[in-house]
Amino acid sequence: MTQEKAPLQSPSIDPAELAKFAALAAEWWAPDGAFAALHRMSPVRMGFVRDRAMSHFQRPQGRRPLDGLTAYDIGCGGGLASLPLARLGAAVEGIDASPEAIGAARAQAAALGLPAVFSVDAVEAMAARGAKPADLVIALEIIEHVADLRSFLEAIEALVRPGGLLILSSINRTAKARALAIMAAERLLRWAPEGTHEFEKLVKPEEITSALPGFAWEKPVGMSYSVLDRSWRLSADVSMNYLLAGARPG
Amino acid sequence: MTLRSSPRSFTAQPRSDVFISGGGPAGQTLALALAQGGLSVAMADAQPPAETLAEHFDGRAFAIAFANMRMWKALGLGEALAPHAQRIEKIVVADGRIGGPARDGVSLSHLFFDREEIAPGADGEALGYMLEYRHIRRALDQAVRAEPRIRFLAPMTVEGFEAGPAGVSVRLASGETIASDLLVGADGRKSFVRRKAGVDVVGWPYPVTAVVATVRHEKPHGGVAHELFLPAGPFAILPLTGHRANIVWVEKHKAAQALLAMREEDFLAELRPRFGDFLGALSLEGPRFGYPLSLQLATAMIAPRTALVADAAHGVHPIAGQGLNIGLKDVAALAECVVDSMAAGLDAADPSGLERYQRWRRVDNVSMAAATDVFDRLFSNDNLGLRVARRTGLALVNAIGPARRFFMRFAGGAEGALPKLLRGESLAA
Numbered sequence: 001m002t003q004e005k006a007p008l009q010s011p012s013i014d015p016a017e018l019a020k021f022a023a024l025a026a027e028w029w030a031p032d033g034a035f036a037a038l039h040r041m042s043p044v045r046m047g048f049v050r051d052r053a054m055s056h057f058q059r060p061q062g063r064r065p066l067d068g069l070t071a072y073d074i075g076c077g078g079g080l081a082s083l084p085l086a087r088l089g090a091a092v093e094g095i096d097a098s099p100e101a102i103g104a105a106r107a108q109a110a111a112l113g114l115p116a117v118f119s120v121d122a123v124e125a126m127a128a129r130g131a132k133p134a135d136l137v138i139a140l141e142i143i144e145h146v147a148d149l150r151s152f153l154e155a156i157e158a159l160v161r162p163g164g165l166l167i168l169s170s171i172n173r174t175a176k177a178r179a180l181a182i183m184a185a186e187r188l189l190r191w192a193p194e195g196t197h198e199f200e201k202l203v204k205p206e207e208i209t210s211a212l213p214g215f216a217w218e219k220p221v222g223m224s225y226s227v228l229d230r231s232w233r234l235s236a237d238v239s240m241n242y243l244l245a246g247a248r249p250g
Numbered sequence: 251m252t253l254r255s256s257p258r259s260f261t262a263q264p265r266s267d268v269f270i271s272g273g274g275p276a277g278q279t280l281a282l283a284l285a286q287g288g289l290s291v292a293m294a295d296a297q298p299p300a301e302t303l304a305e306h307f308d309g310r311a312f313a314i315a316f317a318n319m320r321m322w323k324a325l326g327l328g329e330a331l332a333p334h335a336q337r338i339e340k341i342v343v344a345d346g347r348i349g350g351p352a353r354d355g356v357s358l359s360h361l362f363f364d365r366e367e368i369a370p371g372a373d374g375e376a377l378g379y380m381l382e383y384r385h386i387r388r389a390l391d392q393a394v395r396a397e398p399r400i401r402f403l404a405p406m407t408v409e410g411f412e413a414g415p416a417g418v419s420v421r422l423a424s425g426e427t428i429a430s431d432l433l434v435g436a437d438g439r440k441s442f443v444r445r446k447a448g449v450d451v452v453g454w455p456y457p458v459t460a461v462v463a464t465v466r467h468e469k470p471h472g473g474v475a476h477e478l479f480l481p482a483g484p485f486a487i488l489p490l491t492g493h494r495a496n497i498v499w500v501e502k503h504k505a506a507q508a509l510l511a512m513r514e515e516d517f518l519a520e521l522r523p524r525f526g527d528f529l530g531a532l533s534l535e536g537p538r539f540g541y542p543l544s545l546q547l548a549t550a551m552i553a554p555r556t557a558l559v560a561d562a563a564h565g566v567h568p569i570a571g572q573g574l575n576i577g578l579k580d581v582a583a584l585a586e587c588v589v590d591s592m593a594a595g596l597d598a599a600d601p602s603g604l605e606r607y608q609r610w611r612r613v614d615n616v617s618m619a620a621a622t623d624v625f626d627r628l629f630s631n632d633n634l635g636l637r638v639a640r641r642t643g644l645a646l647v648n649a650i651g652p653a654r655r656f657f658m659r660f661a662g663g664a665e666g667a668l669p670k671l672l673r674g675e676s677l678a679a
Contacts, residue, residue, distance in 0.1 A: 029416070039600075040601075040602050042594070042596055043590070043594055043596065043602045043603065046595050050593070050594055062288075063288045063592075084594060084596050087596075088595040108415065108416060111415070111417070112416050112417070229606075230605060231606065
């Protein structure tokens with residue numbers, strides 16, 4: 001993709017940087033690119049986020065059910081979840097430590113004309129400087145990659161406004177997950193580059209809920225992959241991939 | 251593939267969620283279904299509307315499966331179609347020889363489909379509805395033009411398109427470029443979208459032409475459709491509103507050409523022994539039309555940012571009246587997949603959604619193509635052995651209630667996991 005002008009108007013954005021990262025947008029957003037497996041999760045993941053948010057904030061059906069809500073997408077990568085949130089009406093800010101990922105997310109948002117904002121940032125830094133808490137915070141497929149889970153979760157807590165909603169998704173630390181998510185998915189199917197996940201860093205849902213006891217947590221919901229249909233669906237089995245929603249009391 | 255335009259000029263282009271190439275019944279129904287789901291649609295059709303809406307543009311009538319009629323009703327077309335829809339109460343399939351249905355009487359070679367078996371009661375759902383093409387076109391055209399979410403361009407040709415990570419950019423003959431999430435090829439058997447997307451087709455022509463005409467008859471038909479298997483191919487009598495019927499008469503190309511060219515009284519003289527005299531005196535209404543038959547299947551129904559529906563994806567032998575019906579089932583499935591993707595905030599062309607569409611429709615389409623092809627080969631042959639076999643087969647199917655009901659529901663379109671629209675439900679959020 002070529003780029004003649006900077007599509008976003010913000011003093012913090014360097015058009016030259018955007019042009020440099022535009023090529024990466026193709027990788028993040030190519031249907032058969034390196035992130036194809038993550039894209040396949042989108043329908044069920046985003047369906048869950050939408051449904052939980054609509055019920056928590058008592059939103060009516062419609063094309064933009066999250067209109068007027070503010071949202072942080074923590075560990076947003078190329079914006080795979082941020083852009084859907086923007087389409088659903090949320091004023092979303094995607095946060096990622098990787099400038100390459102943020103560049104790709106900005107380029108895709110600009111190409112689609114979606115008003116999502118992206119920042120190279122870290123949750124601890126945001127919490128420390130008192131960033132404005134949002135109605136909705138999502139952290140999808142990210143906690144298994146963080147160095148210090150407790151500090152990460154505590155910082156996230158500060159980013160959810162009282163009365164707001166937090167949604168996380170990840171891979172459980174079970175023998176089944178080790179066999180399937182790491183051995184099969186990375187080494188055999190090559191869905192993700194080898195070394196994407198380390199077994200010891202996987203997080204059990206109860207480790208999240210006990211780290212943030214102030215939240216009203218719902219029961220975790222499983223996400224199961226059907227090899228036959230090549231698609232994900234919600235399930236009762238949380239031994240592999242799971243989704244977790246918790247409300248911060250108002 | 252990359253988009254030629256820069257991001258800024260891309261967003262400055264007119265943008266619709268979905269672009270549909272081809273404004274025939276499948277394309278128009280899809281446009282209405284997507285609009286009901288809240289999506290914006292641009293649709294281009296190469297033919298001028300005055301021509302497609304003309305009284306004699308296309309002489310065919312369609313047996314619309316009850317599930318598809320439910321979809322049209324769910325899309326608000328019920329009122330416009332009702333006055334022109336003839337209920338099919340019963341379908342009689344027979345292994346005939348020239349002599350007509352009346353002379354054969356009830357024999358072992360008859361196969362009955364009776365709507366009482368699937369929807370008992372006086373006001374139960376019909377097996378299907380006979381509708382003339384022009385009435386379908388007018389009802390759809392009116393609804394499409396009344397829908398503000400649809401921009402309908404006709405006559406307008408699609409000259410090219412480029413698919414990229416942020417959308418598909420469609421170039422029109424007018425010089426305009428329209429950006430969309432998804433491009434749908436509803437552009438018929440010779441689909442430009444299919445060719446340009448690099449999707450291959452497999453298929454073969456049949457050495458036959460379907461001669462289609464409308465006849466006026468003396469006595470009421472009672473909503474009974476007849477499908478007779480004559481040596482050259484199927485011969486169908488399909489009830490229309492009033493004392494009228496549409497006939498579909500399949501003959502070898504040469505014979506069909508002769509039937510199309512001959513004087514009206516000569517045509518009627520050829521027709522009478524096949525039609526029989528059970529409906530009294532016959533006369534022709536309007537011109538005769540010829541449609542050479544072929545089978546064609548696209549090797550895929552999707553490509554990046556592209557989906558194919560109806561004849562662009564598959565052209566079956568119209569032996570069981572399934573051509574438009576399976577096209578409309580494609581439409582119902584695709585509309586639901588796309589609306590679901592967008593409802594989750596995803597791109598209308600989200601790959602998982604498109605793959606779900608292909609999975610949903612592919613098996614049905616291939617099996618229907620195979621079934622109608624085998625059916626045709628079995629019945630379009632005067633070999634004595636085959637004749638005995640099919641008489642036995644028909645009698646057996648008739649004798650076995652559950653098998654008959656399954657066949658009937660399959661022809662009616664109610665088998666398998668049905669898209670919402672085919673259950674008569676709206677896609678509106």
